[in-house]
Amino acid sequence: MEGSQAGIKLEGSKNWNVWKFQTMVVLRGHGLLDVVEGREVKPEAAGTAAEAWASKDAKAQTFLVTRMTEEVMLHIITCSSSADMWKKLASVYEQKTETSVHIVQQRFFQYKYEEGIEMAVFLSKVQEMKNQLKQMNEDISDKLVITKVLMSLPEDFSHFISAWESAPDDKQTYDNLVARLLVEEVRIKEKRSESNQSSAFMAKRFDKKSVKCYRCNKLGHFQSECHSKVDNQNSASSSVNNRHQNFNNSNRKCFYCNKVGHFKSECRFNKNKNNGNAFVVQETFNEHFQQSQWLVDSGASEHIVAVVEQ
Known part of the structure; x- marks a missing residue:
């Protein structure tokens, strides 16, 4: 031959x-x-x-x-x-004892799709066990095989399972399931490849080797990740002192009265500023005191006079 x-x-x-x-x-x-x-x-x-x-x-x-x-x-x-x-x-x-049939059935229902296995290999293994049971006079329907395959799929195929369950009954055949699973496998692989490329690009784009810390001036980490022993409070005080040196009295200008030497919030002519303290003047009225005359110009935005007669 x-x-x-x-x-x-x-x-x-x-x-x-x-x-x-x-x-x-x-x-x-x-x-x-x-x-x-x-x-x-x-x-x-x-x-x-x-x-x-x-x-x-x-x-x-x-x-x-x-x-x-x-x-x-x-x-x-x-x-x-x-x-x-x-x-x-x-x-x-081909030992057709009850024990051997039970072993093959158990192997059939426990068989799962594992990461890294080709879908064609997984489906052929399921079909092989189905044929083995058929030879033992324990035939399994295609509908049961379809249910077994769907239950064995990982989380990546969740959308596929939902789409399959919504398909018409005449389309839910084993041959159609095999064809659609092979297509879905290709789609998932392409999606994973794009995700891996995107992750690699982001990692390359934000490489910490070129990042400079503004606390210790060293490369390789951000300021929020800095383990330097520099005291934050001292750094803050130093920053305040630097700003104070840059903005001394000779450089400060009031945007309310346009005079130098103070800020708008400190201007005594600004009636809208918030004054934390009140200036109080107490005086006893007599025949020599004139109501139209102020003793002190406090710079307050409002004035209240309390007249006390003796």
Whole structure:
């Protein structure tokens, strides 16, 4: 048989289902599957038919033994026909006990999508376990497989799940789910790539190596992050003193009376300023005191006279 050396090698139970599927397809294509599965038996009478069957069986045996490891081959080393080999392999790797069915079902429902795994690999693994259960006469519906897949997806697919649940029932097929998940995987990867590029740009843009602290004048940190032992209070006092030196009396100008030597808030002619203290004048009226005459010009914005007669 041409190409008998190509294809997957049977390594044991871990790849039995995939190997069996591929092997059955190839054997069917070469007209040998009926011989391997025992539906076409060896004729009892010798003749052309018996010789044709023997030729098919020899080709099938060659195909089987060249597609398995030496460890697997030990199980069929005593078999005399391809049908015996196939039946022996099935008995070893397809144990249909209640315990084995329970183990596969548990593995199916516990299987989760993990970060870093390709979506196609995850979906193929789910489908493989479904097929394995089907071979054990424990068929699982596509609707249950869809529910299992959706429950296994991480938080990144939350919007996809919401969109899927709002889709029409006739569109919620397993094949449609597979196609849309593969597209969604590409979209999420592109979004992550853009986010990583943006973060890298921001980190490069705000590199603290070029940042200068205005407290200690050193590079590498902001003033709010400075661990210098400089006393904040002394720094504040120094700043006030510097401002006081820059704005001494000779430079100060009042914007109310346009005179130098004081600020507008200190101007005694400014009636709108807030004075914290009151200037009180007490005097006793007599016949010599004239009401139109002030004793002191305090500069107050308002004047109150209390007349006390004696």
